[in-house]
Amino acid sequence: MNDPVILLSIGILFLGLTAFLFWPERGVFPRYKSFRKMSERVFHEDALKHIQKLALQNKYPSIQSIAGALEVSADQAAIILSSLEVQELISVVNGKWHLTQAGETVALQVLRAHRLLERFLAEKTGFSEEEWHQRAEKLEHSLTLQEIESLARTLGNPSHDPHGDPIPSSDGKVRLREGQSLTMFPINQNGRIIHIPDEPEAVAAQIRAEVIVPGMVVRVLESSPTRVRFLIGGEEHVLAPVVATNIIVSEVKEVPVEIIQGESLALLKIGEEGEVVSLSPRCRGAERRRLLDLGILPGTVVAAEFISPGGQPTAYRIRDSLIALRNDQADWIRIKPLIMEQAS
Amino acid sequence: MSKESKISPNDILATAQNLREQVGGEFHQSLVEAIYTDATRIADRAVIRPDSKPRFDLDRTIDKIVTSRIFGFPLMILLFTIVFWLTISGANVPSQMLATLLLDNLYPWLKGVFAAMSIPWWIDGLLLDGMYMATAWVISVMLPPMMIFFPLFTLLEDFGYLPRVAFNLDNVFRKAGAHGKQSLSMMMGFGCNAAGVVATRIIDSPRERLIAIITNNFSLCNGRWPTQILIATVFIGALVPAQIAGLVSALSVVAIAVLGVLFTFAVSWALSKTVLRGEVSTFSLELPPYRPPRVWQTIYTSIIDRTIYVLWRAIVFALPAGAFIWITSNIQISGLSIAEWVMNWLNPVGLVLGLNGVILLAYIVAIPANEIVIPTILMLTVLGSGISGVGGGAGVMFELDSLSATLNIFTAGGWTLLTAVNLMLFSLIHNPCSTTIYTIYKETGSMKWTLISSFLPLIMGFVITFFVAQIWRLVELL
Numbered sequence: 001m002n003d004p005v006i007l008l009s010i011g012i013l014f015l016g017l018t019a020f021l022f023w024p025e026r027g028v029f030p031r032y033k034s035f036r037k038m039s040e041r042v043f044h045e046d047a048l049k050h051i052q053k054l055a056l057q058n059k060y061p062s063i064q065s066i067a068g069a070l071e072v073s074a075d076q077a078a079i080i081l082s083s084l085e086v087q088e089l090i091s092v093v094n095g096k097w098h099l100t101q102a103g104e105t106v107a108l109q110v111l112r113a114h115r116l117l118e119r120f121l122a123e124k125t126g127f128s129e130e131e132w133h134q135r136a137e138k139l140e141h142s143l144t145l146q147e148i149e150s151l152a153r154t155l156g157n158p159s160h161d162p163h164g165d166p167i168p169s170s171d172g173k174v175r176l177r178e179g180q181s182l183t184m185f186p187i188n189q190n191g192r193i194i195h196i197p198d199e200p201e202a203v204a205a206q207i208r209a210e211v212i213v214p215g216m217v218v219r220v221l222e223s224s225p226t227r228v229r230f231l232i233g234g235e236e237h238v239l240a241p242v243v244a245t246n247i248i249v250s251e252v253k254e255v256p257v258e259i260i261q262g263e264s265l266a267l268l269k270i271g272e273e274g275e276v277v278s279l280s281p282r283c284r285g286a287e288r289r290r291l292l293d294l295g296i297l298p299g300t301v302v303a304a305e306f307i308s309p310g311g312q313p314t315a316y317r318i319r320d321s322l323i324a325l326r327n328d329q330a331d332w333i334r335i336k337p338l339i340m341e342q343a344s
Numbered sequence: 345m346s347k348e349s350k351i352s353p354n355d356i357l358a359t360a361q362n363l364r365e366q367v368g369g370e371f372h373q374s375l376v377e378a379i380y381t382d383a384t385r386i387a388d389r390a391v392i393r394p395d396s397k398p399r400f401d402l403d404r405t406i407d408k409i410v411t412s413r414i415f416g417f418p419l420m421i422l423l424f425t426i427v428f429w430l431t432i433s434g435a436n437v438p439s440q441m442l443a444t445l446l447l448d449n450l451y452p453w454l455k456g457v458f459a460a461m462s463i464p465w466w467i468d469g470l471l472l473d474g475m476y477m478a479t480a481w482v483i484s485v486m487l488p489p490m491m492i493f494f495p496l497f498t499l500l501e502d503f504g505y506l507p508r509v510a511f512n513l514d515n516v517f518r519k520a521g522a523h524g525k526q527s528l529s530m531m532m533g534f535g536c537n538a539a540g541v542v543a544t545r546i547i548d549s550p551r552e553r554l555i556a557i558i559t560n561n562f563s564l565c566n567g568r569w570p571t572q573i574l575i576a577t578v579f580i581g582a583l584v585p586a587q588i589a590g591l592v593s594a595l596s597v598v599a600i601a602v603l604g605v606l607f608t609f610a611v612s613w614a615l616s617k618t619v620l621r622g623e624v625s626t627f628s629l630e631l632p633p634y635r636p637p638r639v640w641q642t643i644y645t646s647i648i649d650r651t652i653y654v655l656w657r658a659i660v661f662a663l664p665a666g667a668f669i670w671i672t673s674n675i676q677i678s679g680l681s682i683a684e685w686v687m688n689w690l691n692p693v694g695l696v697l698g699l700n701g702v703i704l705l706a707y708i709v710a711i712p713a714n715e716i717v718i719p720t721i722l723m724l725t726v727l728g729s730g731i732s733g734v735g736g737g738a739g740v741m742f743e744l745d746s747l748s749a750t751l752n753i754f755t756a757g758g759w760t761l762l763t764a765v766n767l768m769l770f771s772l773i774h775n776p777c778s779t780t781i782y783t784i785y786k787e788t789g790s791m792k793w794t795l796i797s798s799f800l801p802l803i804m805g806f807v808i809t810f811f812v813a814q815i816w817r818l819v820e821l822l
Contacts, residue, residue, distance in 0.1 A: 004816075004818045011810055015807070126551050126620075279377075290628050292380050297384060298377075306407055308515060309412065311515050313627075315511065323631070324511050324524075324630075326518065329627060
């Protein structure tokens with residue numbers, strides 16, 4: 001029994017089994033848990049959401065489109081549709097499926113839950129941007145009406161989700177988005193980004209990679225069938241039109257020139273000074289409040305003092321105190337470099 | 345009032361909704377920022393600051409040195425080596441004096457008083473041999489190093505140097521998903537894990553603070569150093585020629601401490617990627633101006649806040665532990681004491697882990713304080729192997745001055761080099777003591793994190809000792 005070879009094999013087997021069962025997200029147990037959540041309710045709500053989304057574009061669902069959106073077989077999609085019809089959530093008018101009043105209410109309720117959850121994940125948790133949509137997709141089906149309302153209250157009844165989509169009100173009204181696509185936006189005019197897509201994931205990922213979020217001021221430099229070139233915060237970005245068309249921009253009347261030209265604080269060299277012009281909209285929730293508490297506001301003068309021997313953080317003098325900021329934090333702070341006056 | 349001015353509540357709501365849409369989604373945020381900006385403008389106009397330029401220059405000069413690429417790290421290592429050296433060498437004498445006073449003088453005297461009053465043997469045993477002994481042991485091992493370590497540490501903090509350490513080390517911790525200030529709570533953990541957990545209060549980001557709390561146990565605390573040093577001297581030092589025995593055993597203890605630091609980073613990284621991924625994280629590190637340390641105030645507060653707090657908790661937990669040890673070794677069921685029953689029952693498990701039943705039982709009864717592990721192991725080994733003429737009898741903890749006599753007891757208990765190595769590993773990687781567990785609960789206010797902090801290192805300890813034992817035996821077979 002005490003033969004080390006046997007014990008060692010049992011030990012390795014045991015470790016492997018534990019990993020196989022409990023490995024985060026990929027293990028059997030976490031998978032089983034998320035599978036359990038894929039109940040009838042989830043399919044029904046997702047189907048209603050899909051139909052509602054098509055309705056906004058004046059399109060109608062088919063068994064194939066439902067099957068595609070829900071990632072189920074055509075047979076299952078047909079069963080889901082007929083079950084929705086029995087519950088009078090959808091009805092057939094002129095051979096096309098429409099949401100009934102009740103169906104629309106449910107669809108908007110789910111949409112409201114989804115967008116509130118995204119907002120919650122963005123502001124009150126540490127999950128990164130790419131996880132918000134997927135997590136909200138999972139959580140949206142498990143909230144009760146009361147939970148949705150109390151979530152809205154804790155967040156201060158926000159009007160938009162972090163992607164700039166309007167959150168439907170509790171009585172089921174949804175505001176329409178104004179603004180136009182970045183590809184259609186006039187050249188050399190200032191606009192404010194009001195929406196970025198959360199799906200499809202491939203498009204969302206490209207926009208995330210360019211660190212573009214709603215609230216940023218943008219100026220289009222070039223718009224051709226092959227590429228869209230634009231300025232955000234003094235930096236040039238290039239996107240394919242197929243991606244850029246998903247970014248919605250609204251006109252802004254007046255924008256101080258510094259906001260467009262603001263440089264990243266991370267680029268400030270030791271011994272140089274800069275004046276804060278804005279705090280990037282990417283910095284949100286607790287992070288943003290923390291920086292505001294430290295006095296990082298438009299007009300504040302920031303001086304780079306010295307760098308950690310580890311490479312980061314860098315110590316900045318802000319309002320007569322020394323604050324160390326990591327590079328990604330400094331990157332959120334946009335500044336106008338000041339030319340140092342030589343003290344006499 | 346005219347008719348036109350009659351407005352229904354619904355109209356007001358509709359107007360409000362309309363206005364809300366006009367001001368946009370980020371209205372709250374813009375408002376807060378506008379208020380902040382106004383407040384600072386008013387403050388800038390109204391507040392007159394005395395010209396503090398020269399002070400600032402001196403601070404910068406110190407900063408340039410302590411955070412420079414060349415001097416930054418060596419200076420840090422030098423300062424902490426001095427702190428540890430002062431603690432270890434300075435604590436030796438008072439520790440010995442306390443042990444002499446409490447264990448060699450006061451204990452026999454109390455025994456005499458009890459005997460003179462003809463108090464029944466079991467009351468005498470429970471109170472003196474059990475409770476008094478355990479508490480006295482904890483105090484004499486724990487108190488002197490803490491009285492030296494904490495004030496020294498607080499002085500460095502008061503001077504303004506410690507935030508610079510966090511600044512220097514932040515990038516390493518950032519890569520492990522942690523905060524630079526964790527270096528300070530870790531360092532404090534080398535003194536006492538409970539104090540280290542309290543010290544994580546300086547980390548204001550929830551995620552990084554939890555990481556620092558859960559991994560603090562991997563800092564080898566003051567109560568575990570004596571175990572490491574004794575085992576290293578008796579077993580590892582004996583492997584090499586006498587001239588270098590001291591050096592080799594010291595190095596092996598340092599290796600264990602370094603291993604603890606490595607575990608801190610590995611576990612921090614794993615936690616930040618898994619269970620703690622969703623916790624809010626904000627980084628901020630203020631570097632306060634340097635100032636001359638307020639020596640007396642510092643000594644006073646570090647003794648009151650840290651030493652007395654930790655000591656009181658330890659005593660509260662050590663008293664019942666002492667009673668428990670004495671009772672289990674003295675109550676007999678069919679000819680064997682409860683302790684022996686449990687030891688025999690745990691022994692097969694212990695042997696598979698490369699330890700033995702005595703060690704496992706000692707770690708169960710020593711949950712209240714790691715300081716009593718070695719005396720408990722010695723007492724239980726003598727109890728179990730039936731050696732006569734050593735120690736003070738069932739349930740009375742003891743230690744021996746002679747290393748060879750200690751080795752004899754261990755050999756009689758069936759110890760090998762593997763037992764020693766695994767004991768050193770297990771001493772580093774096992775559940776925190778009850779004082780620390782209680783402090784974690786107080787600090788996090790959450791049963792979940794308390795349980796994770798307690799069981800994660802314990803399970804890791806079992807897994808690691810198990811694999812070390814199997815591989816060791818495999819190599820021995822070849």
